[in-house]
Ligand code: FUB
């Protein structure tokens with residue numbers, strides 16, 4: 001950091017007061033162990049990260065080229081041409097892919113990719129205006145900016161221009177690129193832009209509640225790298241601008257169209273519910289956590305705690321998805337979690353990971369990582385096909401073949417006009433090593449059970465921790481702890497809520513039956529008793545070279561029930577094993593999924609299928625299935641094998657029915673007489 005600050009000073013990018021004030025600051029009480037210090041060797045995640053590197057990132061860059069996103073930068077550099085894509089935020093697909101590629105270089109060094117990014121960053125630099133402004137939708141032809149952008153800079157930031165959104169993604173990418181490569185090329189572009197933003201916005205200057213949050217998180221990242229206080233104060237300023245929206249009427253049926261869509265209906269410190277556009281919201285809540293940590297602002301902290309509680313107890317899908325409502329891509333009301341119309345934008349899953357990680361770093365409670373893990377293994381990776389190049393923008397909870405049900409996306413696509421989700425996945429996936437461990441002094445947190453190795457410094461000694469497991473398919477976890485020389489510290493192993501009988505850290509979902517088996521922990525082959533703290537097993541001892549910790553988590557198949565206020569799930573159960581939530585898909589269930597019942601007494605067998613869907617633990621049970629004989633207008637129930645697959649793996653074998661929630665019994669039949677199913681089963 002010292003070296004970096006010196007070179008910023010030399011480059012005139014940091015001022016002396018910035019340096020002085022950067023020396024002492026408060027921060028998250030817990031620090032994540034950086035992605036640069038964790039090497040994965042995991043049979044579940046590593047192939048996915050490899051696919052992200054080999055397929056998703058090249059496909060994203062290629063699509064950025066093919067769809068003229070790169071050309072926009074070239075035209076901006078030449079100050080001539082016509083903006084050649086649809087949305088003014090299309091620049092961010094390049095930034096997000098650079099961010100993902102940067103993380104990925106740490107996992108898989110690749111000189112060609114590094115050089116390609118250098119060229120691309122050169123194009124970004126050329127598109128930047130002399131004062132730091134960077135927004136191709138205006139710079140290409142300032143007399144005719146994008147019609148979402150307004151005649152003057154920032155004029156429509158509050159609504160749709162996304163000028164600050166573009167900046168935020170630029171900052172995030174720049175920090176990742178700097179951390180991964182040590183190069184300052186993109187960082188210097190970002191700092192120049194951030195300096196402009198800080199000179200334009202702030203007390204006594206221009207004020208705006210950014211139309212799409214993320215600039216706040218991005219500024220915080222720049223603050224962390226440089227220590228420049230203006231970046232933090234401007235992030236805080238933007239957060240404080242919310243709540244000045246005129247005309248908010250919570251009673252209007254169209255209320256979402258006014259301030260709450262932008263989380264602008266009340267000052268953030270008075271907000272209590274997760275509302276509005278889900279991606280915007282969760283980026284805001286992430287930034288609130290950042291700023292609360294860095295400033296010690298207790299009101300901000302209390303507000304983000306309350307909002308998180310609302311999300312986790314009223315607005316979270318069992319798969320970890322958020323943002324139930326398609327109109328406005330937003331959170332619904334409390335318990336509004338419909339299945340067939342579930343929106344669950346993939347970007348919202350990405351944002352929810354960011355938010356929960358920050359909540360953990362604030363409070364050190366396992367419940368936040370429980371939610372993060374739920375999102376990771378379910379509603380996040382459902383967004384990308386096993387091929388790494390087909391995606392879901394929204395993540396359905398049920399696909400029906402009947403024309404009488406409105407549908408969200410039943411099939412993956414390669415790219416979208418608005419292609420925020422693929423590139424958001426491209427950046428989140430390779431950053432995964434940064435979520436596995438965290439540290440606070442002598443407390444070392446093992447949050448995710450992902451095989452691999454890290455090296456930390458505890459008590460001024462290097463400690464190597466290696467995880468070897470077959471998670472999420474098996475619950476036997478092995479940690480080898482190797483300090484350079486024997487040393488005392490606490491290894492805090494997360495005890496996942498699901499392993500203790502808690503489906504989520506709220507009453508939104510619960511397991512239908514208590515867990516049968518208890519978690520057990522051995523150290524060097526002997527059972528140990530341990531204390532628990534905030535959902536962690538605290539293993540406090542003098543650790544010596546090659547000490548082995550073995551944790552056994554119960555992996556039985558659980559039936560999950562939703563709170564009775566979730567209308568769509570009354571009388572239904574979902575299936576979960578370990579952190580993985582399951583679904584039934586047409587392909588394994590005689591072409592249907594909506595006709596399957598799961599009575600309370602159903603017992604499941606499990607079988608690992610190495611050849612199926614890149615290797616999955618499959619669940620099977622014999623259940624009643626409702627059969628309709630349309631020709632004779634008759635209905636009957638037969639016994640049939642229900643085969644369930646991990647939810648994340650659906651829609652990789654053609655299109656057809658899928659369901660996450662299963663009725664337990666047949667209580668009623670609605671008579672529908674229609675033909676021509678909208679979704680044809682089996683393609
Ligand atoms: O507005 C930019 C991105 O486009 C949002 O985050 C997504 O929800 C999509 O609307």
Ligand code: ZN
Pocket residue numbers: 345346347348393419420421422424
């Ligand atoms: Zn998206």
